[in-house]
Amino acid sequence: MANSVENIEIIPTGKAVGAEIRGVDLSQTLSKGVVEKLTKAWAEHLVLLYRDQDLEDENIVTLSGYFGGHQPAGARQARRQAGIKDAGKDSSTDMRINYVSNLDDEGNPTQHNRGIGSHEIRWHSDNTYVEVPPTGTLLWAEIIPDDNTGNTMFCNQYRAYEELPDDLKEAIEGKHMMHDGSRTTANRVHPHRTMPQSQDDIDGPIHPMVRIHPLTGKRALFLGRRWDYPSTYIVEMRNDEGEALMDKLWAHATQDKYVWVHQWRPKDILQWDNRSVMHRRTAVNPNQKRILHRTLIKGDPVISAWGNNAATQ
Ligand SMILES: [Fe+2]
Structure with a gap:
């Protein structure tokens, strides 16, 4: 059945972030109206969950x-530029999908x-x-352990900024961070x-500590x-x-009250907003297979809260 705006149901998680979207088949074409409705839901809930989606990488x-x-x-990209080929069962040949x-490399689960x-x-x-x-980020689950390991957690960085104590808000006003580009998310160089042996060895982009979301105009803590x-x-x-300031910011930003935990099922797909949430993953049972397919949604330049176009709130 073709997707229609009327069939879409938006069910908030009841937590600080996230909503399940029902009534849409992502393997089928999405009309302009459907995309508008999903875009609006995404801006409001920051993370969207669609279940039971039979998807190919192309979808x-x-x-x-x-x-x-x-x-x-x-x-x-970094690996490729260094002349290292992707290899093994855990790699896709398609640069659009990870x-x-x-x-x-033999296809067995491992630590x-x-x-x-x-x-x-x-x-x-x-x-x-x-x-x-x-x-x-779009992340679709192909195979998931059956013991509730490898959950993905999200925390709402609009709220983290809104509720930042005044002294911390003052401390970060106008400031920027040098984001460590030496390592991947898995802490691999x-x-x-x-x-890096000292801060002088840290090289990466410099981003403002608070960014403005282009769709909502709201400020989010950007750690x-x-x-x-x-x-x-x-x-x-x-x-x-x-x-010491960064320790306090991370502790504040990741409090339980800002968090939603997603327990995966096969054929789930999550769509999360990197501008307004952070995420983490709990450890996976290394004896069970876990395979997900990921595509990154193309970014726009970071809008600084310290610029001329600062939001009103
Ligand atoms: Fe990630």
Whole structure:
């Protein structure tokens, strides 16, 4: 049955972020009206969940096209530029799609592989180590462990900013962070980089600590990613004070009251907004297969809250 605006149901999770969308088949064409409705729901709920979607990779790429197109994954670009070929069962030959899997080169589940394996993944926003991070991410589940491991969690960074204590708000006003581009989300050093020994070795894009969402005009805390020192740092505060401030910001931004936890089922697809949420993954059972297919939604340049076009709130 063709998709129609009338059939779409939006069911909020009741948490600080997220809504399930029912009544749409993402393997079929989406009309302008349907895309508008989904775009509005996405802006309001930040993460959309669609269940029971029978999708091919081409469908996922097509879906990204409705929301701005796709862009290659930063880590994969870095590997490619370093002349390292993708290999193994956990890699796709299509640069538009990445497989997020815990399989080894023989196709067996494992703790460590060339990607993120079965590890817990700490809070981050995707690919903030590139100049123009993706607007959002599409992640479709092919195979999921049956024991509730490998959950994906999201936290609402609009609310984290709105409810930031005044002293912290003042402390970050006008400030920027150097996002550590040496490592992937799995804390692996890119093949063309070395492990940083001091802040002088950190090289990546500089982003404002608060960004403005182009659709909603709202401010969101923009922390990105951070590993153990030396890593991402506050450009205007390259000292212990900056480290202590970042500790407080991360602790504030990831409080339970801002979080929604998604327990995956096969054929789920999530669509999340990297401009207004961070996400993390709980550890995966390394004895069970987990394979998801990911496409990054093409980004627009980060809009700084410190610029001339600052939002009114
Ligand atoms: Fe991620």
